[in-house]
Amino acid sequence: MKIEIISKNCIKPSSPTPHHLQFFKLSDQHRRSSDFHSNLTFFYPAHNIINGVDPTTNFVIKSNRLQQSLSQTLTSYYPFAGRFQNDEIIICNDDGILFIEAQIDTPICDFLNHPDLMSNTHKQLVLTSINSIDADADAGKTMETSIISKGYMILVKFILFSCGGTVIGISMTHKLADLASMATFLRNWSASCRLDSNNILPDLHFIGQTIPDPGPNNSSAPTSSGYKFSQSCTKEYICKRLSFSASKIEQLKSKVIDVLEKSEEDDQYSKPSRVDVVVALIWKSAMHAAASKSRDQEQNQKFRPSTMLYSVNIRPRLDPPLTEACIGNLACQFLMMVEKESEMELHELVKKLGAMKHYADKMGKKFQGDDQQVVVEEIITNVEKERNDFFMKNHKKNAIFYFCTSFFRFSLLEIDFGWGKPVLVTSPSTSEKHLVNTIVLMDSKVDGGIEAELNLWEEEMSVFECNEELLQFAIVNPNII
Structure with a gap:
């Protein structure tokens, strides 16, 4: 199964983050957390077609809706669009999150009806800060290097199957949010995308605290949480x-x-x-x-x-x-x-x-x-x-x-x-x-x-x-x- 990258976009909040919220200090337990990404993939069947248009046009309509509503949602989730200054502080500078459009030349039913194939290949449907992805020809380097250097908190991959079925793969840093926070974000984003008039974003409380500008020389060494468990992956x-x-x-x-x-x-x-x-x-x-x-x-x-x-x-x-x-x-x-x-x-x-x-x-x-x-x-x-x-x-x-x-x-x-x-x-x-x-x-x-x-x-x-x-x-x- 080969995934072809169509486009790469950086989605920024629709409204700028106020100056007094631009420096966010993580709590102690967040600073001690490992910076790996939690991943989720959502599979939507081919019969979910908007206005009966052809699959490619339908995909474009959906993608535009996803990106616009994502931009709106990030206004409330402003730390998610920021960058780590160090192991302790997030600069909420609206640098944005990565949104990739891609396509696969097989129908989604072939994928879902072959569980062994899915088990071995569906990790290609999400992005993380460390997995190897198609080469970035313009930059002359792998997408992996590009992602790490830009420090995205959230990575989204929207994929079109040949039949019109789609997959949304989302990857979020565990250092900033757990699954419960990830689910809340997804519910708010999806409600905004489907133009739900009853969707009222709650007054969010981020674990940590807003602080004054700490200055460019501020640094914080990673804090050890004690025993570190590691496991070799030399086997499959x-x-x-x-x-x-x-x-x-x-x-x-x-x-x-x-x-x-x-x-x-x-x-x-x-x-x-x-x-x-x-x-x-x-x-x-x-x-x-x-x-x-x-x-x-x-x-x-x-x-x-x-x-x-x-x-x-x-x-x-x-x-x-x-x-x-x-x-x-x-x-x-x-x-x-x-x-x-x-x-x-x-x-x-x-x-x-x-x-x-x-x-x-x-x-x-x-x-x-x-x-x-x-x-x-x-x-x-x-x-x-x-x-x-x-x-x-x-x-x-x-x-x-x-x-x-x-x-x-x-x-x-x-x-x-x-x-x-x-x-x-x-x-x-x-x-x-x-x-x-x-x-x-x-x-x-x-x-x-x-x-x-x-x-x-x-x-x-x-x-x-x-x-x-x-x-x-x-x-x-x-x-x-």
């Missing part, structure tokens, strides 16, 4: 989609609840959520796949400890809770660990997930104060310290790390730019530095269902996707349409 990893129907999830829940109710332990986790049981099954199946490959390579190693970092949105856990208008990176990673083989049982993993969520709720209520930004900082700093202390204490145990994030309740399948809702939303991993063993959960198009994306080493994925217990409840790489 592969992405697969998993689909869990509502009925299968209920069967899985019943299976877990039966075991929990028969145990004589505390019954506070006897009613797990549908997310809990799905994550537990994926985690268990992935650990079994890793253990299987370990047995192949090292006959004496039948089990390796496992640690999962679970990303939690702390906004709703505060008292009072923060609203979606609070823009920033407020996702906190809580951890769970499997230290012995008996803890790999499904109900044991569900209990760990329940305990983790209970602890996250407790942390949200532990810190109180009138200044909620200070409260947020205290929570994240406390959790980071506990996590780093844990890593320092347990790093010699050679544990396998897994990472899980949930896109539930963000209504991504409702993002309508004026030509209908997407048939699919994905979160492709595009960077070779992106951590393998990542689980991303999303709402299903069918009520009550769950979709999951999973990255594993290629040899482990071949074992994982044949797991008999997993296949009782999930479909691996199902067709989309």
